[in-house]
Amino acid sequence: MEPATQARxxxxxGNAPAKRHNARTVAALTGNPGCAxxxxxxxxxxxxxxxxxxxxxxxxxxxxxxxxxxxxxxxAQVKANGYAQLVRMLRETLGLDIEExxxxxxxTVGGNESQELRHIRARxxxxxxxxxxxxxxxxxxxLLRLDVGGNNVYLEPDLVAFHHDGVLHVVEIKxxxxxxxxxxxxxxxxxxxxxxxxxxxxxxxxxxDRVSHDVVLVxxxxxxxxxxxxxxxxxxxxxxxxxxxxxxxxxxxxxELLPPGVSLDLATHTxxxxxxxxxxxxxxxxxxxxxxxxxxxxxxxxxxxxxxxxGATVREELGGVETVARALELxxxxxxxxxxxxxxxxxxxxxxxxxxxxxxx
Amino acid sequence: xxxxxSYARALAVDGGRAFPIATRxxxxxxxxxxxxxxxxxxxEANAPLxxxxxxxxxxxxxxxxxxxxxxDLRFAFADELAAVVLRYVEDRTRQGIExxxxxxxxxxxxxxxxxxxxxxGVGFVRLFGRSTRFRRTTGEYAVSPDVPLLGRWLSFLAxxxxxxxxxxxxxxxxxxxxxWATGQSSLEDTNLAATLGWIxxxxxxxxxxEDPTVWPPAGPSTDPTFDNEILAPALRQWDEGxxxxxxxxxxxxxxxxxxxxxxxxxxxxxxxxxxPAGDSVDARWTEDRNEFTSYYMYVNxxxxxxxxxxxxVAAARRLQRLExxxxxxxxxxxLDDPLVMANYRVTGEAFAGTVVESEPDRKVPGDKGRRVxxxxxxxxxxxxLRLTVGTDVVSPGRRKQVAKILExxxxxxxxxxxxxxxxxxxxxxxxxxxxxxxxxxGMQSPKLPTAEDTPWTHGGPPQPYxxxxxxxxxxxx
Ligand code: SF4
Numbered sequence: 083m084e085p086a087t088q089a090r091x092x093x094x095x096g097n098a099p100a101k102r103h104n105a106r107t108v109a110a111l112t113g114n115p116g117c118a119x120x121x122x123x124x125x126x127x128x129x130x131x132x133x134x135x136x137x138x139x140x141x142x143x144x145x146x147x148x149x150x151x152x153x154x155x156x157x158a159q160v161k162a163n164g165y166a167q168l169v170r171m172l173r174e175t176l177g178l179d180i181e182e183x184x185x186x187x188x189x190t191v192g193g194n195e196s197q198e199l200r201h202i203r204a205r206x207x208x209x210x211x212x213x214x215x216x217x218x219x220x221x222x223x224x225l226l227r228l229d230v231g232g233n234n235v236y237l238e239p240d241l242v243a244f245h246h247d248g249v250l251h252v253v254e255i256k257x258x259x260x261x262x263x264x265x266x267x268x269x270x271x272x273x274x275x276x277x278x279x280x281x282x283x284x285x286x287x288x289x290x291d292r293v294s295h296d297v298v299l300v301x302x303x304x305x306x307x308x309x310x311x312x313x314x315x316x317x318x319x320x321x322x323x324x325x326x327x328x329x330x331x332x333x334x335x336x337x338e339l340l341p342p343g344v345s346l347d348l349a350t351h352t353x354x355x356x357x358x359x360x361x362x363x364x365x366x367x368x369x370x371x372x373x374x375x376x377x378x379x380x381x382x383x384x385x386x387x388x389x390x391x392x393g394a395t396v397r398e399e400l401g402g403v404e405t406v407a408r409a410l411e412l413x414x415x416x417x418x419x420x421x422x423x424x425x426x427x428x429x430x431x432x433x434x435x436x437x438x439x440x441x442x443x
Numbered sequence: 444x445x446x447x448x449s450y451a452r453a454l455a456v457d458g459g460r461a462f463p464i465a466t467r468x469x470x471x472x473x474x475x476x477x478x479x480x481x482x483x484x485x486x487e488a489n490a491p492l493x494x495x496x497x498x499x500x501x502x503x504x505x506x507x508x509x510x511x512x513x514x515d516l517r518f519a520f521a522d523e524l525a526a527v528v529l530r531y532v533e534d535r536t537r538q539g540i541e542x543x544x545x546x547x548x549x550x551x552x553x554x555x556x557x558x559x560x561x562x563x564g565v566g567f568v569r570l571f572g573r574s575t576r577f578r579r580t581t582g583e584y585a586v587s588p589d590v591p592l593l594g595r596w597l598s599f600l601a602x603x604x605x606x607x608x609x610x611x612x613x614x615x616x617x618x619x620x621x622x623w624a625t626g627q628s629s630l631e632d633t634n635l636a637a638t639l640g641w642i643x644x645x646x647x648x649x650x651x652x653e654d655p656t657v658w659p660p661a662g663p664s665t666d667p668t669f670d671n672e673i674l675a676p677a678l679r680q681w682d683e684g685x686x687x688x689x690x691x692x693x694x695x696x697x698x699x700x701x702x703x704x705x706x707x708x709x710x711x712x713x714x715x716x717x718x719p720a721g722d723s724v725d726a727r728w729t730e731d732r733n734e735f736t737s738y739y740m741y742v743n744x745x746x747x748x749x750x751x752x753x754x755x756v757a758a759a760r761r762l763q764r765l766e767x768x769x770x771x772x773x774x775x776x777x778l779d780d781p782l783v784m785a786n787y788r789v790t791g792e793a794f795a796g797t798v799v800e801s802e803p804d805r806k807v808p809g810d811k812g813r814r815v816x817x818x819x820x821x822x823x824x825x826x827x828l829r830l831t832v833g834t835d836v837v838s839p840g841r842r843k844q845v846a847k848i849l850e851x852x853x854x855x856x857x858x859x860x861x862x863x864x865x866x867x868x869x870x871x872x873x874x875x876x877x878x879x880x881x882x883x884x885g886m887q888s889p890k891l892p893t894a895e896d897t898p899w900t901h902g903g904p905p906q907p908y909x910x911x912x913x914x915x916x917x918x919x920x
Binding site: 148259304373430433437 | 447487570574628631655666782795
């Protein structure tokens with residue numbers, strides 16, 4: 083990234099420490115790739131949660147301590163006794179002969195190691211493993227890096243990389259249950275998208291043929307605490323992710339659009355100032371933002387009256403007209419359609435006439 | 444979604460209230476439905492935390508699990524829920540029985556109807572049914588005999604919920620969204636308080652519904668802040684041995700989480716009851732009664748619990764049946780309700796207009812040389828006419844009278860009546876009429892499954908699934 087862009091982004095963030103990315107946030111970023119607001123906020127490492135709360139539209143992504151406790155204890159259980167359970171499951175799921183087990187936890191102990199250093203340490207260990215220089219089967223918590231919109235971001239290392247015969251597999255441990263070989267589809271899909279982020283980051287580090295597109299998802303089985311593993315092919319997710327990361331407008335061009343000198347430092351700006359600055363970053367709200375982005379309630383508020391706030395299908399069925407008011411004017415024949423609006427207007431007038439002929443007054 | 448419902452959403456945004464997308468009620472609402480609001484513990488696999496349940500709005504029962512991680516306490520909850528559900532099921536059979544068909548098959552006059560707030564509630568019923576129906580009543584890990592029975596009934600209801608047109612287990616948000624379009628997205632429609640807010644008040648009420656301190660979530664997930672600040676300390680009381688204190692706290696706090704939704708459920712029931720029932724609602728409920736009767740008798744004759752999974756053939760047949768039911772459901776809804784038919788008029792699969800010519804006595808040469816009665820009529824319509832010549836159509840008021848399109852000329856459609864001339868008079872000049880190509884009889888004829896392919900709801904596949912020791916034990920591992 084250009085130093086100038088870097089400087090603009092850090093100015094935008096102000097004195098607050100940069101928020102770290104994780105696989106979930108990167109996966110979500112590709113879910114709404116057209117949103118400039120989110121791209122800039124994420125590239126600048128701004129704490130969107132705090133920002134949204136400060137401007138009066140707090141996000142609702144609270145986490146229950148019960149879920150966190152359960153997640154942690156399940157993960158600890160799976161990794162207990164030198165990864166004993168994990169080894170057994172990987173043997174069965176991947177059909178591999180695993181004999182020796184060497185492992186390395188790349189989590190920082192002291193905590194004051196820089197991200198750059200941690201990343202280097204992870205890279206060295208991963209390379210040593212795949213090149214056979216060190217007998218490592220499990221590399222836990224490697225800090226990975228990924229280029230997002232021209233900006234290098236570090237990924238919160240919630241993964242275990244499993245090494246066998248020069249090839250790595252991403253292992254994701256999740257605490258939602260797989261019941262009768264079926265799990266909540268949206269949770270599996272989210273896990274697959276997140277794993278794809280890790281696969282991509284590992285591939286960019288070590289080369290495509292060093293990292294398998296088959297990831298291993300480890301979850302509790304049925305209603306018990308016993309883990310079970312399934313193999314998920316994330317090739318499709320990888321293609322989408324790669325495509326969308328490439329497509330993500332280069333962050334430079336978005337940053338250039340910002341008025342000079344703006345900052346979103348929560349400590350030094352009022353709510354009104356923050357809102358004014360945010361208004362310079364174009365948002366592209368859609369209902370799924372409610373599940374994926376901390377800014378959703380602000381963006382929804384701004385998008386009130388837009389057909390897209392009702393969902394992409396509704397917008398389409400309203401002829402792709404941008405606002406509800408315009409759609410209704412066209413439907414009632416109160417406005418003269420532009421050339422592009424002609425088809426939509428005819429369809430809307432027809433729908434309105436038919437609805438009016440049968441709807442109760 | 445459809446052009447009509449999207450247009451109604453736009454009207455709702457503009458008008459600040461929900462707009463109707465149905466003029467009739469298309470679900471059955473039982474005289475005595477069993478309302479159930481389940482809550483689960485975050486992070487666990489469908490571990491029950493509490494439930495509010497009952498058939499009378501002024502008398503809900505509150506069931507709680509004072510420590511959801513404790514499996515014995517979960518099964519004590521299952522036992523309490525079983526008492527309510529099994530009594531409810533038994534009471535249905537006391538409403539009397541009738542016989543039908545040429546075999547004089549029996550059929551109960553009533554059937555159970557379980558109402559839950561949202562699709563998540565249906566998921567709870569399915570998983571709780573799954574986690575209880577294989578439990579053993581003897582030996583190691585024995586549970587009360589009611590528990591596996593509860594599991595089978597919940598599994599039965601959850602399976603019925605997948606059938607389009609069944610009212611055996613309804614998520615209230617879906618029932619409301621079938622009849623009203625709100626001014627929010629379908630994602631936001633899954634919030635019961637928000638959907639009802641749009642119907643009874645407006646956007647402000649819908650926004651307020653998103654505040655968990657005003658309207659606690661309708662379950663099964665609880666509000667994380669409630670978990671961290673209220674539930675966690677109460678559970679700690681239990682863990683530290685102060686059981687009475689814990690129960691008192693949980694009773695009070697969980698009641699405050701559940702009561703608002705309880706009121707909403709009954710408000711929604713009132714709203715739906717106020718709509719006049721569509722003509723086919725009764726026939727669909729009769730199907731629910733049929734299924735209930737068969738399953739009740741199967742259970743009482745000592746049948747096996749539902750398998751973990753359908754066998755391949757059974758699964759394929761079931762899928763086919765669901766598709767058939769969906770098509771029939773969509774079509775009958777339109778025939779029952781001009782506002783639903785409006786969807787097909789927009790897409791051109793139906794048209795409405797005025798009869799401008801009618802020849803009830805017209806005769807044409809038939810196959811065997813004899814002249815046969817083929818009345819003719821011409822309908823003038825403002826609707827987009829996209830049906831093609833030769834298409835068979837019916838009219839909502841004349842479902843058994845099939846007409847064929849002979850010609851379309853501008854806004855005039857010429858039709859010839861092919862079948863059912865005697866079931867209704869030929870539409871007369873001046874009559875307002877709607878014709879559609881979407882009708883249940885027009886679709887592939889439903890084939891009844893053969894004996895060995897009987898769905899498991901009716902007695903299971905040829906090799907019945909027998910619960911193994913593993914099935915009975917898994918929850919205690
Ligand atoms: S909520 Fe706003 S900032 Fe976030 S992705 Fe959606 S439109 Fe962009």
